[in-house]
Amino acid sequence: MTAFDKSLAKLLIHEGGYVNHPRDPGGRTNLGVTQRVWEEYTGKKANESIMRALTPAKVAPLCKRRYWDAVMGDSLPPALAHCVFDFAVNTGPARASRYLQKLVGASVDSQIGPATLRAVQAQVTRDGLASVVRGFQQSRRTLYRQLDTFNAFGRGWRKRVDSVESEALKMMP
Secondary structure, three states, X not given: OOHHHHHHHHHHXXXXXXXXXXXXXXXOEEOOEEHHHHHHHHXXXXXXXXXXOOOHHHHHHHHHHHHHOOOOHHHOOHHHHHHHHHHHHHHOHHHHHHHHHHHHOOOOOOOOOHHHHHHHHHHHHHXXXXXXXXXXXXXXXXXXXXXXXXXXXXXHHHHHHHHHHHHHHHHOO
């Protein structure tokens, strides 16, 4: 299994199946994919039955392209890639990229590129991978506490962030 495959399998456990919570701004969602994102990806309108019929095999290519590749998952240490990928699916790759860039002191432009990757490597060398993973996950906790929907979803988000951090630390050599 590739690092992406392992991270996707863990992500899908957190994302679960079909939901359409009235307070969730994402609306209809299945396996971490909102209806809007699915429609953009396929170029076709989707209804409830289409969204309910999504499978891991159907969403994997979308998740790879839209989230994993957007945050340069293959170029990050797998433990950190898992955290950044999970955050990208949850809040968008631009935000996940910005949070990583802020953490490692890179120029914040929402696009992970060579300069960000060098800054990540320097931070990992200086502080250790576990410290970078913990710092990234802490920045997620801080963001979630600030959201208007924290009262509705905060407990689940905290549990998810804690679990992703634990999973990432277990992925380290």
